[in-house]
Amino acid sequence: MTGRRSAPRHHGASRRPSRVLLAVAVRWPIALAATLALLGTLLTAPLRTSVASPAGSARMRPGLGTWLSGHTTFVGYYLALVGGKWVKVYCVSPAKRTPSHIGLTTVTRLSSTSTAVSGELAETLAAHGNAASAHQAAAVSQALNYEIGNRAAVAQRSRSLSRSVRSLAMRYVAEARRYRGGYQLGLHLSGAPLPGQSGHATVTLRGPRGGRAARITVSSTRNVSLPASVRTDAAGRATFTYRTTSTGEVRIGAAAAALPPGTLRASAPSRSTQRMLSWSPAVSAHASARYRGQVAGMSARYECSSTCDGNPVAMLTACAAAGTYPSSITYHYGQEAHEVDFPASRTRHCQDWPARVHDRDTVTASWRFRTPSGWTAPVPAGGSFTVDCPPVPPVAVVVSYDCHSAGFTVLLGRQSGGQLLPLRNETSHEMVLVLDGARSARFLVAPGATAAPQSFPVDCGSAAVIQVRAGVQRGNGTYNYGAPARVVLP
Numbered sequence: 001m002t003g004r005r006s007a008p009r010h011h012g013a014s015r016r017p018s019r020v021l022l023a024v025a026v027r028w029p030i031a032l033a034a035t036l037a038l039l040g041t042l043l044t045a046p047l048r049t050s051v052a053s054p055a056g057s058a059r060m061r062p063g064l065g066t067w068l069s070g071h072t073t074f075v076g077y078y079l080a081l082v083g084g085k086w087v088k089v090y091c092v093s094p095a096k097r098t099p100s101h102i103g104l105t106t107v108t109r110l111s112s113t114s115t116a117v118s119g120e121l122a123e124t125l126a127a128h129g130n131a132a133s134a135h136q137a138a139a140v141s142q143a144l145n146y147e148i149g150n151r152a153a154v155a156q157r158s159r160s161l162s163r164s165v166r167s168l169a170m171r172y173v174a175e176a177r178r179y180r181g182g183y184q185l186g187l188h189l190s191g192a193p194l195p196g197q198s199g200h201a202t203v204t205l206r207g208p209r210g211g212r213a214a215r216i217t218v219s220s221t222r223n224v225s226l227p228a229s230v231r232t233d234a235a236g237r238a239t240f241t242y243r244t245t246s247t248g249e250v251r252i253g254a255a256a257a258a259l260p261p262g263t264l265r266a267s268a269p270s271r272s273t274q275r276m277l278s279w280s281p282a283v284s285a286h287a288s289a290r291y292r293g294q295v296a297g298m299s300a301r302y303e304c305s306s307t308c309d310g311n312p313v314a315m316l317t318a319c320a321a322a323g324t325y326p327s328s329i330t331y332h333y334g335q336e337a338h339e340v341d342f343p344a345s346r347t348r349h350c351q352d353w354p355a356r357v358h359d360r361d362t363v364t365a366s367w368r369f370r371t372p373s374g375w376t377a378p379v380p381a382g383g384s385f386t387v388d389c390p391p392v393p394p395v396a397v398v399v400s401y402d403c404h405s406a407g408f409t410v411l412l413g414r415q416s417g418g419q420l421l422p423l424r425n426e427t428s429h430e431m432v433l434v435l436d437g438a439r440s441a442r443f444l445v446a447p448g449a450t451a452a453p454q455s456f457p458v459d460c461g462s463a464a465v466i467q468v469r470a471g472v473q474r475g476n477g478t479y480n481y482g483a484p485a486r487v488v489l490p
Helices: 002-044 115-128 134-148 151-158 163-179
Strands: 060-068 073-082 085-091 105-107 184-189 198-207 215-220 229-231 237-244 250-259 264-266 276-279 283-291 298-301 313-320 327-333 336-342 349-356 362-371 395-401 405-416 419-422 431-437 441-445 454-459 465-473 479-481 485-488
Touching (some): 060 134, 073 134, 085 134, 115 134, 115 163, 115 276, 134 151, 184 250, 215 237, 229 237, 313 327, 327 349, 336 349, 395 485, 405 431
Antiparallel strands (some): 060 073, 105 264, 184 198, 198 237, 215 229, 215 250, 298 313, 327 336, 327 362, 395 405, 431 441, 431 465, 465 479, 465 485
């Protein structure tokens, strides 16, 4: 009996606790599952932040930056899938809703902003938008929102940001105001030096707020020597020396790279979504100048008289400018040529050369320079001319007389065997026969015409004197006369 009573009590006491433990064991998984389901719902629900959702969509996600206000406000850049590529973008309307996707368009002026503000935004993005750390990304975001005018949001976020981020952001703002684009590059040359001579060039780099320091790359043709690059000062100015080394046209170019662009890339948001910005590529500015050194011309002087008979001596003069290269001028006239050498000199130097020339000869000259590479190609010199000194035509006179009367015959031509041979004017000059004294007259012989004999009766015993001379008209309209001949009649 003891066994019977004791056995039921033992078994009865052990079953009741078992049912309670089983009930508890079944209810705990149900409660845990409900809790996890609620937490999952909260984690997957979109969070409205001042910049973007931490989860975002598949086309927009946070990049480098700083979360504030209990992980509800993000200050930094976002990665947006644009055109199949992930692009770093910054929000400049933090009070609005994050867009699910965006497109970017290049603009010069952002809507609802001034040209200056758009330029500042473009400079900040181009210079610092590709941030390499969360610290820099947060500073860029703050700077952009400050520039566009979101001062309240900037102030609110600044209370939770470090002092170094705040200082860096304001440094970016100051840089943008000072260095915003667009820039213009200028290049001025002091002159057009000849081979062996030097000049001075001035480069200026100017933006809307003045000049800036930058490296300027210099390029040129092979006939000039100059530095490969120069650096402008804070005022945007630099100078360098260039030296001509050969003849021909000289071209010099200057380029400044990595300058702030005058554009930026912006999304086109709806009224309720945030505007996103990204940078445009940096730009370059270019300037160029060209010159061709002008060699000195020659000068000439000669006397055209009857004594030279159309072959005057022309005194040719040339002056070499100061330079480090020896030079030479070559004169060409008729079938002849003559070269005059000039040494290198610190001062201008002139030389004369007497040349026997002929009427209608064309006299020209050309310069050459002896460089370290040898003599340059000839460069034509100014001052070429055509000799204008036609020879005076001959005059023939025949006088016949008897006891009562006399005859006087004269013409442009020659006498042979008592016969007058008239001259045919085969030149381009007009010829003239002039009589003075007992008989005065003037007879012209046009180019291509033949002179005609001119006869006059003379009374015997009058002791008349007639002066005869021939002349020819020069190209300048004046006449070159021969020596007069006096004929005394009986």
